[in-house]
Structure formats: structure tokens, C-alpha cells
Amino acid sequence: MSGASRPLVVEAEPAFRTAHANPYNARLYVTMAADGCRVHDLSYVRLFTSRVDVVHLHWPELTFLTGRSWxxxxxxxxxxxxxxxxxxxxxTKLVWTVHNVASHERRATPALRAMHRRLLTEEVDGLLALTEGGLAAARAAYPELADVPGAVTPHGHYRDDYDFSASRDAAREERGIRTDATLVVSVGMIRTYKNIPDLVRTVARADDPSLVLAVAGKPAGDALAAEIRSAAAGDPRVVLDLGFQSDTAMSAWLRAADLVVLPYRAIQNSGSAILALSADRPVVVPRLGAMSELQAIVGDDWVRCYDGEFDADELERSIRWAQSPRPERAPLDRLDWTVISDATLAFYRDVRRGTP
Known part of the structure; x- marks a missing residue:
């Protein structure tokens, strides 16, 4: 079989092994495999011994900059x-999908981070980003890669990975939320940059007795969990589900919501926002990173971008916006995995040929 027609062999980091935490990678590569591509989770042994067409990195700082320095x-x-x-x-060619231009956490010494940067800038053959803004941010952060070929392959939806069939009332019954409440939900792994304590304080200061905030996710550390609990100050309108969320629990919280608020301090892309839209729930996010592009893709009815802080006034405006009429389903055709897989495979082949 000729090189042009045989299936591409891809070593991805990660491919399938992180599906329990985030289905993004597994969904991409399952779709690519259905198109004949052979995909494995990265193996150094296969790099040395087997035919590999493309190595595809996603979060290289998590691959290389964890554990002891040695x-x-x-x-x-x-x-x-x-x-x-x-x-x-x-x-073999190296492709990097730049999800974030910098890690949210610094685990390594400056010398190791500098070595890691050289590894990427000297070896990478192609850049992928989830948005045009993300690609521009990657080139700005890594001017050494100004001439490296790049393309945009959006973050696909999660509709095939979670059961979003529950009605709003059924989901609320399961989660113990009264049906007449205005339910604001924030879901996903809780890290400092996601600004959850401030969101809790904003809701706790609100006068609206019908308002309920549910925070569902595992905090990154006991100190952050304690800060969130302190911010709630025992307010019965604040429901804290501070632990790992199963797929069932995550989908139930989203389907129970009237709106999802993700008040990040810093963000480029947001899988949590895509997840909320996959559950057909309106999302409120800051006008940072690629959030305006996400708004342009799905429409102002489904994504609200705010400027500045998420304060009491913005909370009130967001609730009024969420109560406006909208279709039952968010328009996610441009986030279809088949389209994304086709674009990714085409980029692989272009980079392999040297004709991006």
C-alpha cells in the first residue's frame, strides 16, 4: 500500500487513557479510527521500534513536567x-494542539521549563488550536513557531459522551433542588483560576430568595475547598457538592440548571462551557481567550460574555438573559466530531507532505 493511501499511524499523548476524566481526546481518536487511522496512547518503545507517522501532543506540560525533577x-x-x-x-512529524499557551500551575524549575520550551519549539512540525484566537495566542507566546504551519480544529461537543435525556424537573428531583428555584450551576474540576469563591460570595450577598447556586466539582486542594465553604457561610441557597463528579451527576447538575456560570480569571478555551452547551444550557463566561469566538459559533442566545468582574449587577443581568426564550437545542453543528476529525487528518497529511 502506498504512503498516500495507507492508514496513518498516530501516537497521541493522551489518546484514550484519560477518557474517564475528559472524553475530548478519546472522542477525537475514536472518530479518527473509524476513518481508518490507527491511534495509540504514546509509547516511547513504539517510537524507537515501530512505524509512526504522527506524534500528537495535547498538554505537554502534564506529560513532561510532573513528578520529581529527575x-x-x-x-x-x-x-x-x-x-x-x-x-x-x-x-515522523510532531503536531501540538495548543489548548493553553501556559500551564495554570507551575510544577517545574525554571531550567526544566526552559528545556521543555526548547523541546517544543525545536521539534514541533505543526500547530493546532481550538480557535483562531488560540492559534494567534500560541504564535504570540512562542514567536519561535511563527513559521510553523498551523490550523484550527474546534473543540467538539459532548453529546455522545453523557446522558442528557433527563428533564429539568427530573434532574432537580434527583439533585434535591426545588423546581421553582432559579438555579445557577458551576461544574467541573475546581482550580484557583476558575474564581469559584468569588462566585459563591456574590450569590451569598444577593437578596433573591429564589436564587440557588450549585458548585459541583473537586477542588484542587484542601485550602481551596475551605475557602469555598467559608465563602458560602452556611447560606442554604449555596449547595456545595465538592467531590469528584460521575458522568451521571455531572449531567444531572447541568440538566437541572437554568444557567451555567464559569467566572474564570484567566482562560483560553473551556471544555466546561462546551459541556454545558452539550446539555443545552446557556453559559455565562468572561470575555477572555476564545469565549467570544464560542459565542459567535453558537449565538448570543446561548453564550453570554461579560466584561470585568462577575459581581451582583452581572449576576442579575445574567439571570434575566437566561430567562429569555431560546430554542430547546443549542446549535452545535460546527462542533461535530466528524468534521473535526476530517480536518485533523487533513492537517496531518499536509504536515507529512510538507505542503500545509
């Missing part, structure tokens, strides 16, 4: 050696 160094050196051998044997 492990970080060993992983980076081993990866570079394997990639160099694979290039020599197979013409």
Missing part, C-alpha cells in the same frame, strides 16, 4: 531521542 528530565530526553529515531526511520 523524572521530568528523563522523560524529555527519552522522548526527544525516540522522536529523532522515528524521524530518521519514518519521517
Amino acid at each position: 523524572r521530568m528530565l528523563a522523560r524529555m530526553l527519552l522522548f526527544r531521542a525516540g522522536l529523532r529515531i522515528a524521524r530518521w526511520r519514518n519521517g
Whole structure:
């Protein structure tokens, strides 16, 4: 079989092993595999010994910059050696999907972070981003990659990964929320940059007795969990479900919601926003990163972007906006996985040919 017609072989980091935490990668590669592509989770052994057409990195800081310093160094050196051998044997190309231009957490020493940067900028053959703004931000953050080919492949929806069939009332019964409440929900892993304590304080200061806030997700550390509980100050309108959320629980919280608020301090892309839209729930986000592009894709009826802080006035405006009439289903055709898979495979082939 000729190189042009045989299936592409891809080593992705990660591919399927993180499906329990975020179905994004697994859904992308399952769709690509259905199109004949052969995809594995990255193996250094296969880099040295097998045919590999493309290595696709997603969050390289999580791949290389975790654990003890000697492990970080060993992983980076081993990866570079394997990639160099694979290039020599197979013409392997390295593609990086830039989800965030910088990690939200700093785990490594400055020297290791500098080495990690060199690894990317010296080896990467193609850049993918989830939005045009994300691609521009990546080039601005990494001017060394100004001439590296790039393309946009959006973040796909989650409609095939969660059961969103429950009605609003049924979901509220399951979660113990009264049907006449105005329910604001914030879901997902809770990290400092997501600004959840301020959201809790804003709701706790509101006078509306019909208002209920549900925060569902596991905080990154006991100190953050304690700050959230302190912000709630025992207010019965604040429901804290501070633990790992099963797929069933996550979908129930979203289907129970009147609106989803994600008051990030800093963000480029948001899987949580895509998840809420997949549940056909309106989303409120700051006008940061790619959120305006997401608003343009699905419409002003479904994504509200605010400027400045999410304060009491913005909470009131967001609730009025969420109560406005809208269709039952969010228009997510442009986030279809088949379209995204086709675009990703086309980019792989262009980078392999050197004709992006």
C-alpha cells in the first residue's frame, strides 16, 4: 500500500487513557479510527521500534513536567531521542494542539521549563488550536513557531459522551433542588483560576430568595475547598457538592440548571462551557481567550460574555438573559466530531507532505 493511501499511524499523548476524566481526546481518536487511522496512547518503545507517522501532543506540560525533577528530565530526553529515531526511520512529524499557551500551575524549575520550551519549539512540525484566537495566542507566546504551519480544529461537543435525556424537573428531583428555584450551576474540576469563591460570595450577598447556586466539582486542594465553604457561610441557597463528579451527576447538575456560570480569571478555551452547551444550557463566561469566538459559533442566545468582574449587577443581568426564550437545542453543528476529525487528518497529511 502506498504512503498516500495507507492508514496513518498516530501516537497521541493522551489518546484514550484519560477518557474517564475528559472524553475530548478519546472522542477525537475514536472518530479518527473509524476513518481508518490507527491511534495509540504514546509509547516511547513504539517510537524507537515501530512505524509512526504522527506524534500528537495535547498538554505537554502534564506529560513532561510532573513528578520529581529527575523524572521530568528523563522523560524529555527519552522522548526527544525516540522522536529523532522515528524521524530518521519514518519521517515522523510532531503536531501540538495548543489548548493553553501556559500551564495554570507551575510544577517545574525554571531550567526544566526552559528545556521543555526548547523541546517544543525545536521539534514541533505543526500547530493546532481550538480557535483562531488560540492559534494567534500560541504564535504570540512562542514567536519561535511563527513559521510553523498551523490550523484550527474546534473543540467538539459532548453529546455522545453523557446522558442528557433527563428533564429539568427530573434532574432537580434527583439533585434535591426545588423546581421553582432559579438555579445557577458551576461544574467541573475546581482550580484557583476558575474564581469559584468569588462566585459563591456574590450569590451569598444577593437578596433573591429564589436564587440557588450549585458548585459541583473537586477542588484542587484542601485550602481551596475551605475557602469555598467559608465563602458560602452556611447560606442554604449555596449547595456545595465538592467531590469528584460521575458522568451521571455531572449531567444531572447541568440538566437541572437554568444557567451555567464559569467566572474564570484567566482562560483560553473551556471544555466546561462546551459541556454545558452539550446539555443545552446557556453559559455565562468572561470575555477572555476564545469565549467570544464560542459565542459567535453558537449565538448570543446561548453564550453570554461579560466584561470585568462577575459581581451582583452581572449576576442579575445574567439571570434575566437566561430567562429569555431560546430554542430547546443549542446549535452545535460546527462542533461535530466528524468534521473535526476530517480536518485533523487533513492537517496531518499536509504536515507529512510538507505542503500545509
